[in-house]
Amino acid sequence: MPAILVEHISKQFSGVKALDDISFSIDNGELFGFIGPDGAGKTTLFRILTTLLLPDSGTAMVNGLDVVNDYLRIRQDIGYMPGRFSLYSDLSVEENLNFYATVFGTTIAENYELIRDIYIQIEPFKKRMAGKLSGGMKQKLALSCALIHKPSVLILDEPTTGVDAVSRLEFWEMLKRLKNSGITIAVATPYMDEASLCDRVALIQNGKLMAVSTPIEVTKTYPWKLFSVKADDIFGLLNDLRNFPGVHTVFAFGQAAHVSFKDRQTGEEKLVEYLQMKGHTGISVHSADANIEDCFMELMIKT
Amino acid sequence: MKRFLGFIVKEFYHIFRDYRTLLILFGLPAVQLLLFGYVITNEIKDARIAILDQSKDEITRRISEKVLSSGYFILDKNLRSVSEIGQVFRQGNVKLVLIFGPDFSKNLDKTGNARVQIVADASDPNTASILVNYIQGILSNYLISLNAEKIPMQIVPEVRMMYNGQMKGVYMFVPGLMAMLLMLISALMTSLSITKEKELGTMELLLVSPLKPIQIIIGKVFPYVFLAFIDACIIILLGNTVFGVPVVGSVGLLLAESFLYICMALSLGILISTITSSQQIAMMLSLVALMLPTILLSGFIFPVENMPWILQVFCHIMPPKYFITIIKSIMLQGNGFRYIAFETFIMLGFTLFFIFLSVKKFKIRLA
Numbered sequence: 001m002p003a004i005l006v007e008h009i010s011k012q013f014s015g016v017k018a019l020d021d022i023s024f025s026i027d028n029g030e031l032f033g034f035i036g037p038d039g040a041g042k043t044t045l046f047r048i049l050t051t052l053l054l055p056d057s058g059t060a061m062v063n064g065l066d067v068v069n070d071y072l073r074i075r076q077d078i079g080y081m082p083g084r085f086s087l088y089s090d091l092s093v094e095e096n097l098n099f100y101a102t103v104f105g106t107t108i109a110e111n112y113e114l115i116r117d118i119y120i121q122i123e124p125f126k127k128r129m130a131g132k133l134s135g136g137m138k139q140k141l142a143l144s145c146a147l148i149h150k151p152s153v154l155i156l157d158e159p160t161t162g163v164d165a166v167s168r169l170e171f172w173e174m175l176k177r178l179k180n181s182g183i184t185i186a187v188a189t190p191y192m193d194e195a196s197l198c199d200r201v202a203l204i205q206n207g208k209l210m211a212v213s214t215p216i217e218v219t220k221t222y223p224w225k226l227f228s229v230k231a232d233d234i235f236g237l238l239n240d241l242r243n244f245p246g247v248h249t250v251f252a253f254g255q256a257a258h259v260s261f262k263d264r265q266t267g268e269e270k271l272v273e274y275l276q277m278k279g280h281t282g283i284s285v286h287s288a289d290a291n292i293e294d295c296f297m298e299l300m301i302k303t
Numbered sequence: 304m305k306r307f308l309g310f311i312v313k314e315f316y317h318i319f320r321d322y323r324t325l326l327i328l329f330g331l332p333a334v335q336l337l338l339f340g341y342v343i344t345n346e347i348k349d350a351r352i353a354i355l356d357q358s359k360d361e362i363t364r365r366i367s368e369k370v371l372s373s374g375y376f377i378l379d380k381n382l383r384s385v386s387e388i389g390q391v392f393r394q395g396n397v398k399l400v401l402i403f404g405p406d407f408s409k410n411l412d413k414t415g416n417a418r419v420q421i422v423a424d425a426s427d428p429n430t431a432s433i434l435v436n437y438i439q440g441i442l443s444n445y446l447i448s449l450n451a452e453k454i455p456m457q458i459v460p461e462v463r464m465m466y467n468g469q470m471k472g473v474y475m476f477v478p479g480l481m482a483m484l485l486m487l488i489s490a491l492m493t494s495l496s497i498t499k500e501k502e503l504g505t506m507e508l509l510l511v512s513p514l515k516p517i518q519i520i521i522g523k524v525f526p527y528v529f530l531a532f533i534d535a536c537i538i539i540l541l542g543n544t545v546f547g548v549p550v551v552g553s554v555g556l557l558l559a560e561s562f563l564y565i566c567m568a569l570s571l572g573i574l575i576s577t578i579t580s581s582q583q584i585a586m587m588l589s590l591v592a593l594m595l596p597t598i599l600l601s602g603f604i605f606p607v608e609n610m611p612w613i614l615q616v617f618c619h620i621m622p623p624k625y626f627i628t629i630i631k632s633i634m635l636q637g638n639g640f641r642y643i644a645f646e647t648f649i650m651l652g653f654t655l656f657f658i659f660l661s662v663k664k665f666k667i668r669l670a
Contacts, residue, residue, distance in 0.1 A: 050511050052669045071667070072513070080511045086504035090320045091313065102309025103512045145508075 089131025136167030479603030551637030
């Protein structure tokens, strides 16, 4: 039995389709990522899974329990971290954690093992009011609160949004450890680079799932020939590349541009020649493997 | 049960860490009571008057003495001529001028008809008519004592103002204030604290927890039952010690009825919070939809009997009206439960109705 099973879920908000006939399943102990831009439908999907919203049509099961009829039992089993910081800012770190432990009928001591790795980092500040914590610490506290009742399924809505790069990395390390202890994790994120850290990912856009697969499988489906191009004047480079005959897409990735060609015959030499003719300096061109973001962009163009 | 207790502990943290809430909770009742008690008063003490005595005989002097020793009036000036009357009014200190005609006692003896004129500053009509009434009372009292031996038959009405012998305004304001403040604290504070959870998004987590809706509601409301009850005691105590408003009837019954009223107001607050999700709207609803009717339509300040029938209908569906009737009956008349059973049942009915509606409307989900 999969931990989460969703079949043909649709949800509209005053005529706008937030979710459009979505189906997928998440296995027990899987770390499953939903990747997509803001407004793609991630939060709506998670609210349906956490029994906070009713789907217009379709069924969704968590641990074999229906989200509509068995909502009370599901609420015992899941840990949920909403996208917005939703703890009490006028309560201290310890009081927040204590409150959620009591509400779920447990104590901090009872499940301390589970949250120790995370909580130990914020424990020095346990007397501090939650509202005065930094972004990263708030997320750690929220995760601790979501975990304190030992849920079997953890649902995290954009846990790393607004968190610095180092804290993000730490956070994903923690998710890995939680996954290894057998907890099923569904996590939504707008950051493409986090996708490769998941067991499987679903690319979501405009309420539709565009691909559900392992990160590697997703990148393998990329159909075109791809180059990574660098030059000193990156802005001019992007413009010139777009005017190159036969070019399919040009996207900036940090200091480099990813250029794809539908025509597999296009070679590096031709590209270098063209750029030199345009007067660029410091040119470097490699053929590259597609990453998740390339695939995502490609899927967005198709739809 | 442990979950529920944990919830209540959390609520008390919220309240005690927010000094503004505390200030409203405990400062407001005291300040309001003192304001209403001292500022809005119908009684008149030490009103300044001027006297123009054109005969200056024994009788006019005796009447003047009676007027000035009554405690209501202070002599501002003795006038010498009629022309000064307009002048003292324009100066603004004097509220009333008492004028005795010439040959006052001579006329009284000869014709039995002496003239006295009362001129009052009616730019404040209420004060003017009260002052005129006082003077007339003193005059007719004097006349009766003067004629006691001469007239064989007379009707002397002996007026007694029951339950509020000195016609003190505070007797009216304390019950009214209690109804108003308990409504404010209970309904406003609970509706705010519940909508606050919605606004901050913490309601999302509470809903996902195994807490039942009824536990969330009661947990949010419980601290306010407790605090509003303390407020009720503060108002009764202050009313008693500062203004001397008695509690003639049973204190236990009074507190029990206050408790019922608090529950009614709280259930209204819950109802408000279930139909809105923003603190601002909750506040507007509580203030406009609850406070104004409590002040205007409950018989607190304006008598219900004098209103047009359509407003009277509204008055009868205002719960505070019944509460004010109840506490007046207990505090001032000393009545037992038998006399207020009807009002009590109506309040109970309101409470159950609001709770029923709130539980029905409480959303177990976000939308």
